[in-house]
Amino acid sequence: MYKPIRNEIFHVHTRRCKHAGEESDREYVNKAVTLGADRIVFTDHCPFPGDFFRNRMDMNQLEEYFKSLKDLRSEYENRIEILIGLEAEFLPGFKGYYEELKGNASLDILILGQHFYESPDGVWSYLEPDKSREFEGLFEAMVAGTETGLFDVIAHPDRAFRRCKAWNGELEHRSKTLVGAAEERGIYLEKNYSSMERKNQYWKPFWDMVPEELCLYGYDAHSLSELEERWRKRKQ
Ligand SMILES: [Zn+2]
Ligand SMILES: [Zn+2]
Incomplete structure (x- = not known):
């Protein structure tokens, strides 16, 4: 854990x-x-069988990813701790695949990064022409993913509101449900530095609802320069 x-x-x-x-x-x-960190946690975008989705490694790169990080872990043993993780969307059709991943001894941590969702009629949300109500599906998927107990951390939960203009009762209600599900299982919620740098991706009213002990900060670094910049600006 x-x-x-x-x-x-x-x-x-x-x-x-x-x-x-x-x-x-x-x-x-x-x-x-x-930089003086005690630990680095890699959570690259998780591949899925069939390689249907963009912006992630291919299925056949997963073993090489694990091996590369395991080799570095042995080599850097006394200098820094290395955790090997993946960031995955929760898509109900892949339940068996997540369980397989969880059973893989090479994987230390699985985080939930809901960049899109599977709609009830089986369509991927990024194909829907009207995305104005996207946050509903994203929140429902994050709650369902949280309830599986498969994920250790929910990455950038408030990014789901990126297309929303202002905080309101509906956003409040969605947030409360997710935070409640996370609290019940002791799952961490990630304040994401990348979201903080973008418009409408970081929502303070959301974080006002989250107990301090469940908050953590995530770099979401996609380059060395992002890693370094965010380290210099870090909050903890
Ligand atoms: Zn990315
Ligand atoms: Zn993400």
């Missing part, structure tokens, strides 16, 4: 996801050591 520590760099991507810098895993680890 994952437990955050002080002085850790949580939520780091790698070149495999196809929208990150070209730096190697070793360069991220070296940078984290130089």
Whole structure:
């Protein structure tokens, strides 16, 4: 079971996801050591069988990802702790696949990053022409994912409101349901530095509802420079 520590760099991507810098895993680890972190947590975008979804490694890169980070872990043993994770959307059709991942001894942490969702008629939400009510589906999927107990952390939960203009009772209600589900299971919610840098992705009224002990900060670093900048601006 994952437990955050002080002085850790949580939520780091790698070149495999196809929208990150070209730096190697070793360069991220070296940078984290130089900055003085005690731990680095890699959570690259999770591949899915069939490779239907964009912006992530291919299924056949997963073993190489695990091996690369395990080798670095042995090599850097006395300098920094390395955790190996994945960031995945919760898609009910892949339940068996998540269970398989959880049973994989190479994986230390699975985080829920709901970038899209599977609608009840089986359509992926990014294909829906009207995305104005997207937050409803994203929140429902995050609640369902939380209830499976498969995920250790919910990444950038408030990013689901990115298309919303102002806080209101409905957003409040959705948030309350998710925070309640997370609290019940002791699942952490991630305040995401990348969201904080963007418009309408970080919602303070959401965080006002979250108990301090369930909050953690995530870098969402897709390059060495993002990792370094966010370390300098970090809140803990
Ligand atoms: Zn990404
Ligand atoms: Zn994400």
